[in-house]
Amino acid sequence: MAPTAVSNKLKATHRKQFQELQEAGEKGERERTMTLHRLFPLRLRQTIAQVRLLHGSGCGHQLEEVAMEPELRKETSVFRTQVNDPACQSERHLGQYYTLPTSHLHTIFPHGLPARYQQQVKTFNEGCVMVRQPALELISYLKAADYSKPAVRYLLYGLKGSGKTMSLCHTIHYCSTQGWLVLHIPDAHLWVKNCKELLPSSYHTSRFDQPIEASNWLRNFRTTNERFLSKIKLRQRYTWTKRESTEKGSPLGELVDMGVSRVKSSSDVVGAVLKELRLQAAETEESEGFRLAVAIDGVNSLWGRTTIKKEDKSPVAPEELTLIHNLRKMIDNNWCGGAVIATLSQTGSLYSPSSAYLPKELLGEEGFDSMDPFIPVPVSNYSEKEFESCYLYYLDRHWLQHPHSKTDEGKKEIIFLSNRNPSVLERLCAFL
């Protein structure tokens, strides 16, 4: 009786939507509420709610809540947002998940996302990122900054597993969609440890090259920034050997290809690429300039210690590695037209205590002096609302299979066990 009365009240155009709602209702009450919110705009929802109340259906307290406090209900139970463009996201979307388009996933993030997140993307068949406060703050700074002034350095710091890398990826997505050139180094810690091949540098006698890491990175760089490779022209002539050289005025793509194919000189190619980009980012938009975003994850490895040893078993200092040397030059704020966004990471870092997460602890004296003045952005564990969102997302994806996890008590247990830490929560829910 109730459904037919409601459908009489609504227009015929909404009938199809309503059928979907009914089907969702058969699956479960929560599904129904979620679909209800997704399909019908607020005003109609209120109408439906009131109509249902009049007819006294068995939805009980949930819909009463809807009628009285629709705003509150919307925040707590809607965990998805349709606004997929980071530039348009605002505080209204805090705590909600937005979907990364698949094309972007492959081009922008060939190597950037954390490993567990990549597995999650594969499992769920979609990449959803939560809109959180640190990322929104960073994006607002990037929007408001003046790009004729020297590059501003931003540093994301926080407890282990609190979402620094994901916030960084969110910001990179924003930069990409705005047409910036993104230089993403996914984990700088990988460059200071476990190096299989260490070659003495041809350019500078006391330095060392890492061909494998450099060529890997160049390949990924090529995938990310395809459209810039033909537009940017080199300003200088680079000589690699007696016979090979890259002429002035040739496109950047040629340099990158050469680096990928000639693995021996790939570290020097990386250095050249960075230098060129640094010099050319300063131009304004009219003269075919571009904005440069340098995104480094695990920036504390640049000033720490390495576990790489020379042939006489003495340790290699970070500045003796070509890649690190060139990267340090990028972090200096003597260039304009972009921003440096960095993340601290204790997880891969060497010789640092596992409880350290504050900037000065992990960067050290030297690192702090190099980055200073920078804007530290704290990333904390999930708030109540964000946790709700995450929990509902996992329920929606049918990731939480254990029947007890769907009850309130189970939810309290999950909160207690994970302390609302994103990575711990993710690992915990994988078991459920």
Next chain:
Amino acid sequence: MAAHTLNIYMLSLGRMHCHIYGRNVHKALNRATYATALSTNNSSPNKGFPDRGSRGPIIRRPRREEGEPRKDRMPVDQDWTAVYPTAAPFRPGSVPLPVRMGFPVKRGVPPEKKGNLELIKIPNFLHLTPTAIKKHCEAMKLFCTEWPSALDTNVKCDEHFPIKIECKDYVSAGTSIRNPSARIVNLRVKLSSLNLDDHAGKKMVKLLGERYCKETDIITIITDSCPVRQQNYDYAMYLLTVLYHESWKTEAWESEKTVADMEEYSWEDSPSQKNALSTLVRMQIAGEVEGDAVRDKLLGRPEVQEYRESVIRLMNEGESESSILQYREAVKKLLKL
């Protein structure tokens, strides 16, 4: 031999039977089969004492009955110092308290004090009640002089007598009155009461090392290298004098003091200042000439001062959420110029 074998056969038969009939049967049978024949009836007249044969019984003094324990005859207003005038072991009959000590058995309580070795083993201070100590003080007053009436507060004492010497005397019951630990002298003085300027103060702290406590600002010098207390006291005073005079002198090599040696972080001439200045200069319009005047003007700006405060706080106090947030605000103001 035959009986023996028969016995064994009976044993095995008994056992076989027990498997059929049950364990109780086995027990009964056991008793029956294993009964031995020796009887223990001894013809000794003394109960419990060993047989001395022809030597005769041990003659012991007859034991007298024990009287009422002292605790039952104690009035409430008695003089306790008469019960325990000196250090003595615990006597359960003399202490009128229902004390229990020891590990309780299962579902029981700690054993009572009568015959309790644990209470006797531990040291007790029954001879040092407040009344007893009052009596000691009264007795010692004969050997003491009056406390000066002008020194009635701690502050005045510190002001007139900043150096405090502490020595310990040891008394023990034994053949010798000597105790080598009595030679140790403990000298305490507050650093602020010494006449030292900035450089001298820092040098003094570096020279003292562990002997200086930063929270309480007290220098503690403990000397025990000489055999006699008088010598140790002289040595402690000598050390203090030498430290004082040395810290006032400035050596030639002190000019090589590096940034790592500094006790506190100073922002002037630090890399942080250089970074901030260079950033600001780059942010300015490119027409301005760089020189000392520009530098001073930049340094004088309130944002720069705020930045300087936050960096000093970060370096000196260490990191914490609040100090980092303060730094963040300062940098935001600095860069949005």
